[in-house]
Amino acid sequence: GLRDSRGAASLLKDSIPITDFSASGSFEGHDLLRRGFTSVRSELLPSHPLELSEKNFQLNQDKTNFATLRNIQGLHAPLKLQMELRAVKQAQRLPFLHSSNMAVDTLRGNDECIGFEDILNDPSQSEVMGEPHMMMEYKLGLL
Secondary structure, X not given: OHHHHHXXXXXXXXXXXXXXXXXXXXXXXXXXXXXXXXXXHHHOOOOOXXXXXXXXXXXXXXXXXXXHHHHHHOOHHHHHXXXXXXXXXXXXXXXXXXXXOHHHHHHHOXXXXXXXXXXXXXXHHOOOOOOXXXXXXXXXXXX
């Protein structure tokens, strides 16, 4: 449709309108000098209607739990839980060590649930292991 005919040039923020002298039709190539690199991710749309809902699942779950807690126990209960969650999230391991975030799971009530992230998030099977010294220097702002 119309969106496909505009291509990646319309997605660039700092692009200057240029008269298009390139060949049209099935032989048209992507002109890197005029239009820049294409970004596949910016052209993709959610592949399923539930994809956006799943990305925000934990946030929506927390909002629902906080609203329910407020209705049952009053305003102090969700505020106290939010402060505890914030404090627990700030206390972390060194950046090159895997953290299970058990305290966050306990506060959210997920400590007895087994999900995909518990099985498929095994740090021993990770393909990426960073250099510990460089990761610490980056975290401390030395790099």
